[in-house]
Amino acid sequence: MSLFPSTPSTPPMDLNSWIRQQEDTVARTWASLKREEDEIEYEEEVVVKLGQRLSQTRDRIQVSHRSHIDALMQQVAKDEGRMLQSIDAVGARLAHEKSVFQREIQRIAHSRANTPRTDRHTRQAWDYADRIWRAEESGIQERIDRVAAMGLECRRRLAASSTYSPSRRRPSTTAEPAPEEREPLRRERERTKSSADRFVRERKVSAGAVIREPAAKEFIRERRPSQAVPPSRPITAAARPATAGASRHYQTAEDSPRERERERESRRDRRERDREPREPREPSSHREPSSHREHRQRTKSTAALPTHHASHSTSHLPASLPPASHMPHVSEDRTRLAAAWTAYECRWAGLQAPIPSAPTAPLTFHNVPWPVGFQPESPRSLTPDRIKKFLLSSSHSPHRSPKERLRSALSLWRPEQWEDKWINSVEPGDRDKVRYGVSVVAQCLGELLKEASSKEDRSA
Incomplete structure (x- = not known):
């Protein structure tokens, strides 16, 4: 050239x-x-x-x-x-x-x-x-x-x-059906x-792996085989993986x-809510105050929670569900947090176990996977509330307690560990900024871990 x-x-x-x-x-x-x-x-x-x-x-x-x-x-x-x-x-x-x-x-x-x-x-x-x-x-x-x-x-x-x-499966106590009876049962199941x-x-x-996030309302899991392999991409175009x-x-x-x-x-x-307008309206002099009506609705919503499903825990549900007009916003927020958590885990997996022979780009403050669900502009954005909202969100890791999540996160954000493993990969102009951000995250995680431990002790 x-x-x-x-x-x-x-x-x-x-x-x-x-x-x-x-x-x-x-x-x-x-x-x-x-x-x-x-x-x-x-x-x-x-x-x-x-x-x-x-x-x-x-x-x-x-x-x-x-x-x-x-x-x-x-x-x-x-x-x-x-x-x-x-x-x-x-x-x-x-x-x-x-x-x-x-x-x-x-x-x-x-x-x-x-x-x-x-x-x-x-x-x-x-x-x-x-x-x-x-x-x-x-x-x-x-x-x-x-x-x-x-x-x-x-x-x-x-x-x-x-x-x-x-060997850990529970043995069956019922008699097995005959071979001629088994086929109709299989079709009807x-x-x-x-x-x-x-x-x-x-x-x-x-x-x-969520390659492209589906819409929360329109996504329906299909039980049919995959479509044909997409056509090959142009030579100079940014390719999509067929593994999606x-x-x-x-x-x-x-x-x-x-x-x-x-x-x-x-x-x-x-x-x-659809049944409520059909109920006879009370005279204005006998109506309940608004606070009493809200309390009655909250009590009704709480009583409506199902108790007959022993296999599905309902402890994650709030005492009163928000109106239907607000449910899409909650679903969008949960989807966004779940996607941010997936990206956070994948970025950390690449830092901890990079692909052999793969060239690594230098780290800066703006591409470090900070535990806040977005890419902050400065260490001032790394607050305990944002870290707590991201790490303890119900959109991910439902099988882990808050204490386990915080301990796992703290093992990644110890300042001495960063000095040994990753600080040399940071661009020299951003090293002080990254060091300060890591110390802020470690301090916030320590405070959140103390708070979670005290809550567990009080509940015990």
Whole structure:
């Protein structure tokens, strides 16, 4: 590649011609990476097919005989392990592609640094080239982040399946039906997730990696096989991973028993409000004060909570549910917090166990995964209330107590641990700011942990 103003004997290149030359170079780079892209496409197809087979196997578990469940569970674990291998292979090849583009970005930065400040035309040309190559690099990084999130969820599912033990299942006390009677029963049995829970009590299916967040009202889990593999992307476009198709086969947060219970409560509350206008209105002199009416409505909402489902805890429900007009805002806030928590965990997984041979970008204050659910501008945004709202939200980690969550977070934000592991990866200009932010987070977590411990002691 020649410099922007090539030589004194030739006229300087036009800026549009320079940009076209850089785009042609990007296209040639993608053409040289065709082998890696073909391997990525192959592994992505493997992941999609395994996702379809896992969905069919889990459907068979729900309607199969008890003696067949152990073999089906072993097949699920085997397919999950093969899927994890393909996901890791995709991540390694994407890391190689990113390193190719980063080498070109470093060469452009070196050429720009050697250009005199007075030559603004040439420096502007190098700036345009840097933008073009960084746009391609950011597209690859998005693919790496999505693949890392899927790998994290696949590892969680493998860990959950490893807790399954056939010997711990409760033996059946009922007589098994005859083979000729078993087929009609299988056809009549309703295929729901709760039936699988009755057969396999130790199996805890974790939520799949949310690649694209579905709308809370419109999302309906499909029980049909995946669609065909999407067509291949253009060479220079930021690619989407075909592995996103595999995530639709796993249970999501909106499909959990807690969300179904919440939907039933909202429908019951709407029916009660619809019945209220039909009741005869009292004379104005005998009406209750507004405070008494609100207290009566709160009491009615509290009494309406179901008590016949022993398997579903209702301790997470408030004493009185908000009106139906406010429910979408609550759902949107929960979805946003759940997505922020997933991004927070994936970012920390990348910091703690980076992909081998993957080039790492330097840390700054603005890309450190702070525990507040958003990217703060300064350490003043790291307040105890925001940290508590993010870490102790009911949108994630329902199986962990507040004390366990705070202890786990504190293990990541110890200042001495940051000095040993990550502070050298921070840009020198941001190190003092990051050190101060880490100390603020550690202090806030210590105060919140003391508060949670005192609450547990008082309740005990």
